[in-house]
Amino acid sequence: MPEQFDTLNTLKTRGHKSVTVQAPATSANLGPGFDTLGLALQVYNRFKFSWAQHDALIAPPTHPELQTDAPAQLDLYRAMDLLWHHAHPNQPRPRVCVELLQADIPLARGMGSSASAVVAGLVGLNALAQLDAALPTLGQLATQIEGHPDNVLPALYGGLQFCASGVSQAFQAIKLDWPSHWQPVLVIPASKTATKEARSALPKTIPIEDAVFNLQRTGLWVLAIQQQNGDLLRWALHDKLHEPTRSQWITGFTDYQQAALSAGAYGLVISGSGPTLLVITPAAQSASVQAQLSQCAQGLGQHTTQIIAPAVDTTGAQVL
Numbered sequence: 171m172p173e174q175f176d177t178l179n180t181l182k183t184r185g186h187k188s189v190t191v192q193a194p195a196t197s198a199n200l201g202p203g204f205d206t207l208g209l210a211l212q213v214y215n216r217f218k219f220s221w222a223q224h225d226a227l228i229a230p231p232t233h234p235e236l237q238t239d240a241p242a243q244l245d246l247y248r249a250m251d252l253l254w255h256h257a258h259p260n261q262p263r264p265r266v267c268v269e270l271l272q273a274d275i276p277l278a279r280g281m282g283s284s285a286s287a288v289v290a291g292l293v294g295l296n297a298l299a300q301l302d303a304a305l306p307t308l309g310q311l312a313t314q315i316e317g318h319p320d321n322v323l324p325a326l327y328g329g330l331q332f333c334a335s336g337v338s339q340a341f342q343a344i345k346l347d348w349p350s351h352w353q354p355v356l357v358i359p360a361s362k363t364a365t366k367e368a369r370s371a372l373p374k375t376i377p378i379e380d381a382v383f384n385l386q387r388t389g390l391w392v393l394a395i396q397q398q399n400g401d402l403l404r405w406a407l408h409d410k411l412h413e414p415t416r417s418q419w420i421t422g423f424t425d426y427q428q429a430a431l432s433a434g435a436y437g438l439v440i441s442g443s444g445p446t447l448l449v450i451t452p453a454a455q456s457a458s459v460q461a462q463l464s465q466c467a468q469g470l471g472q473h474t475t476q477i478i479a480p481a482v483d484t485t486g487a488q489v490l
Contacts, residue, residue, distance in 0.1 A: 188220040189297045190490045193290040194328065194483040195275045196282030197354070197448045198320040201407045201439040202387035203332075208282075208320035209448075210328045210483040211354060215286045216272035216490070217246075219294040221264060228269045245284045245315065249291030252311050257301045266295065278362035280442030285321035286487075288312050293326070293487045313341050321442065328486030332392065348482045349398040353456040355435070357426055357447040357463055358476040363419065369443065372412055380410035400436050400452060407437030407450065420445045422470040426463060433462035 195213035199205070225247060246268060254263035268291075275283045292308045295301065305326065312322035319333035323343045334342040387406045394402035417423040417440065426447055427438045434455035441448040451459045460477050467475040 186298050186300070188218055189294055190216060190218045190271065191290045191294040191297070191487060192216045192272075192490055193286035193293070193325050193487040194282075195480075196285055196321045196324045197280070197356075197441040197446075198282065198324075199409070199412065199440065199442060200391065200448070201413070201437070202384040202409045202411070203320070203391060204384070204409070204411045205318040205320050205335075206333055206388065207330070207391060208324040208333065209330045209348070209354065210324040210486060211281075211356075211480045212483045213274050213281065213478075213480050214272060215270065215275050215283070215290065217290045217294055218269040218271055219298045220267045220269070221298070222267035223265055224267075225265050226267045228267065230270060230273065246287040246291040249288045249311065249315055250295040252315060253292050253295050253301065253303060253308070254299070256307070256311065257299075257303065264299075266298070268294070276358060276446075278364055279358055280363060280440065280444045280446040281356075281358070282321045282325055282442065285312075285316060285325045288315050288322055289325040289487045293489060297489045309341065309343060319343065324486070326486050328484045329482065330395065346392065346395045348484075349395070351398075351453045352400075352403075352436075353451050353453040353479055354482065355430075355449040355451055355456060355459055355463065355477065355479045356441065357449065357467070358478065359421075359445050359472055360474040361421075361445050363416075363444045372415055376411060383408075383410045403436045403450065407439055409439070412443075413440050416440050416444050420447070422466065422472065423447070425466050425470060429462040429466040430459055433459040435459050 192214050194210040196208050196210050198208040200207040251263055275281050275286055277283050289312055292312055296303050309323055309326055313319040316322045319341050323333050324331045330346045330348050332344040332346055387408055390402050390406035394406050430438045430449045435449050435451035438447055438449045456479050464477045
């Protein structure tokens, strides 16, 4: 114990007393890019990190589910543990109190709430303790915790990320420029999906024809972005690896898809493991697409479903 508090007193003297970190929501997979493509969105969680004698995650009274949500707390503190022991392998981590100041990313909806906690934990402790870990190091640690990079790397770096895991926990992350005239629209239902359960339910083997189908569409995704070609994007927004299984759990999936397409959208995909749906539409059609989706939600009796159109976050997690 004395070693721990000596370290804490030293850090209080030379480091910050507290820092505030903002981390964006993410939408992963984007159709065929399973564990490969991810997009950061301007929907945020904001965390305040302060030195303390005991670890504690404090959530606002308006979010009682976060006060007892063990996964979010474990993800955040696991990230801090990993970074601290990377920087100081022989010292215990000083205790940190984390206050959730803003919680706009809904839990268990396929919008990267766990990724925001992981990334915020890494960025927050890095700034609070002045550890000076480089972004690639934070990205490697985040990927190690999450197990796949398509949620955490967009949350860390911002924008649209094409991610590839490598050997020895290495990764590649290539940022692609999102066309300004393409607008994401989210359909966020009240129901929840646990990511771990959603992954375990996927088929363990797939026909080679389906693998080829997804390879073709993922290639088209990248070309559509580079050429800002909406016609290519319409081709690209299809999947045969995970959406055939996951769409069965989402009430009204086909209805929302038809509503989006009839209003002029390029297409609709499942955001992460769902049940949130991501629609990509020409910006000029965004209002009519949102109106059609809202009408569809009312027709399905989903009166608490949210329809929002956030901009793309281009900066990733930030210390404010």
